[in-house]
Structure formats: C-alpha cells, structure tokens
Amino acid sequence: MADAKSPAPRPLSPHLQIYAPMLTMMMSIVHRITGAILYVGTLGLAWWLIAAATGPGYYGFVQGVFGSALGKLVLVAYSWALIHHMLGGLRHLVWDTIHGFELPTVELMARLNLAGSLAATALLWGYLLIAGGA
Amino acid sequence: MRTPLARVRGLGSAKEGTDHFWRQRLTAVANLPLMLFLLYSLVAFAGADHAAVAAYLGSPPVAMAMLLAVLSAVIHMRLGMQVIIEDYIHGEALKITCLMLNTFTAAAAGLASVFAILKLGFGA
Numbered sequence: 001m002a003d004a005k006s007p008a009p010r011p012l013s014p015h016l017q018i019y020a021p022m023l024t025m026m027m028s029i030v031h032r033i034t035g036a037i038l039y040v041g042t043l044g045l046a047w048w049l050i051a052a053a054t055g056p057g058y059y060g061f062v063q064g065v066f067g068s069a070l071g072k073l074v075l076v077a078y079s080w081a082l083i084h085h086m087l088g089g090l091r092h093l094v095w096d097t098i099h100g101f102e103l104p105t106v107e108l109m110a111r112l113n114l115a116g117s118l119a120a121t122a123l124l125w126g127y128l129l130i131a132g133g134a
Numbered sequence: 135m136r137t138p139l140a141r142v143r144g145l146g147s148a149k150e151g152t153d154h155f156w157r158q159r160l161t162a163v164a165n166l167p168l169m170l171f172l173l174y175s176l177v178a179f180a181g182a183d184h185a186a187v188a189a190y191l192g193s194p195p196v197a198m199a200m201l202l203a204v205l206s207a208v209i210h211m212r213l214g215m216q217v218i219i220e221d222y223i224h225g226e227a228l229k230i231t232c233l234m235l236n237t238f239t240a241a242a243a244g245l246a247s248v249f250a251i252l253k254l255g256f257g258a
Contacts, residue, residue: 035214042207045172046243046250049200052191053250056184067181079173086169089162096159124173128180 027110031088034081041078079124084117154213161210168203175200188254197255204247212240 019025044066051062065071091109094100100109175196179187190196215236223229 032214032218035211036218038207039211039215042204042211043239043243045204045207046247049191049204049247049250049254052184052187053253059184059187079176082169082173086166089165093159093162124177128177132181 023110023114024106027088027113031085031092034085034088037077037081038085041081044074044078076121076125080117080121083120083124084113087113087116154216157209158213161206161213164202164206165210168199168206171199172203191251192254192257194255197251200251201248204244204251208240208244208247212236215240 048062048066051059066075091100091113094109100106175190179190182190191200216233219229219232219236223232
C-alpha cells in the first residue's frame with residue numbers, strides 16, 4: 001500500500017480471447033450489446049417525441065430521416081435489439097428465481113431467445129412492408 | 135434472502151446494498167409491458183402523418199403510458215450503462231466523468247421526452 005500508484009504486475013485471469021466461443025457466452029455478450037444499442041435508441045425515441053411535439057414541419061424531417069434506407073436499417077437493428085434484450089431479460093428474471101440453471105435448460109433458453117428475437121423482428125418488418133408503413 | 139442479516143447491515147462497501155440490482159429488476163419488469171406498448175405505437179404509426187401521431191401521443195391514456203415507458207426506460211438504461219462503464223473503464227477520472235455523463239444523458243433524454251409528451255398531452 002506504500003506505493004499504490006505502481007502496483008506490482010499481478011497475474012491476470014484468462015479473458016475473452018482464450019475461450020472458444022459458446023452460444024451462452026455469445027448471448028451474454030449480445031445482451032449487453034443490445035442494451036447499449038437501446039441506450040442510443042432511447043435517445044432516438046426522445047428525438048422522435050420532441051419532433052412530434054414541435055410540429056408538422058420538423059416531424060416530417062425526422063420521419064424522413066427514419067424513413068430513409070439508413071434510417072430503416074437503424075430501426076430494424078433497434079427493434080431486434082429491443083425484442084432480443086426483452087427476451088434475454090425474461091431469461092434473467094427466470095434465473096433470479098433460482099430456476100433454469102441446468103445446462104440443457106440454459107442452452108434451450110438461449111436458442112429460444114435468439115430464434116424468438118429473429119422471428120419476431122422478421123414478422124414485425126414483414127408486417128410493416130405488407131401494411132406499407134415502412 | 136439467504137444472506138444473514140448481519141452481513142447486509144452495513145450494506146456493503148458502497149453502502150447501497152442490493153439497491154442497484156433491485157431497481158434494475160423493478161424497471162425490467164415494468165419495461166416488459168411498457169416496451170411492448172412502445173413497439174406497438176411505433177409500428178402502428180410508422181408512416182402516419184404528424185396530426186395522427188400528435189393526436190395519438192396526446193390522448194391521456196397513451197400519454198400516461200408513454201411517460202411511464204420513458205421514465206422506466208431511462209432509469210433502466212442508466213443502471214445498465216453504469217455497469218458497462220464500471221466494468222470497462224478503469225481510470226478513475228475517466229470513469230467518474232463517464233458515470234456523470236451517463237446520468238446527464240439519461241436525465242436529459244428523460245426530461246426532453248417527458249416535456250414533449252406533456253406538451254402533446256396538454257395540446258399546446
């Protein structure tokens with residue numbers, strides 16, 4: 001403690017690059033990444049709400065931005081992140097009750113989470129394309 | 135729940151006990167219906183004109199649900215980003231700066247959204 005500013009080099013525990021990627025591990029990482037995407041998405045939501053409160057002119061501009069090809073891509077990513085993070089959150093709530101820790105269950109929940117978020121996002125945008133909203 | 139009372143009396147080194155964990159879960163549960171409502175709103179009004187969107191967002195039940203959605207979301211996202219910052223940013227000065235910016239960002243996004251919803255709701 002005498003020389004707190006330059007601690008002796010200590011052994012580091014193995015980090016990400018030493019492990020072979022596993023589904024459950026990737027899902028954990030993706031849960032965090034989708035959370036970060038949603039952080040930015042909430043700023044987008046605030047922008048949209050402000051635009052709606054500002055008036056037709058500015059709303060038209062913001063709608064144009066979100067309606068552009070890049071805007072739609074961002075919205076697809078946002079909607080997937082939201083659904084994926086939501087389903088991932090459900091898994092965490094199950095784990096919070098001290099259930100679902102058996103490896104087959106964990107693996108099954110991970111697969112359902114991923115398949116569910118992809119399917120729901122595809123359905124959502126399929127509907128939007130057919131309904132003409134997108 | 136299985137933690138002996140004596141061990142949580144001091145609430146740990148940060149003196150917050152399980153407060154962070156609990157608020158994260160509380161807002162997570164709140165977010166489930168609220169984000170489904172948001173998703174519905176975004177999809178239902180995807181190509182709608184301003185008048186329709188403003189009328190929808192300004193109607194009392196929608197405005198109140200949207201206020202809840204925004205508040206729950208910004209609290210949840212602030213807690214989540216706090217963990218990300220604490221995990222990956224080790225320099226004390228940069229870490230504290232990022233934690234402050236995180237809170238400012240969440241507060242600004244929340245306040246701006248609340249203002250916008252109230253403005254639409256009160257029909258200004």
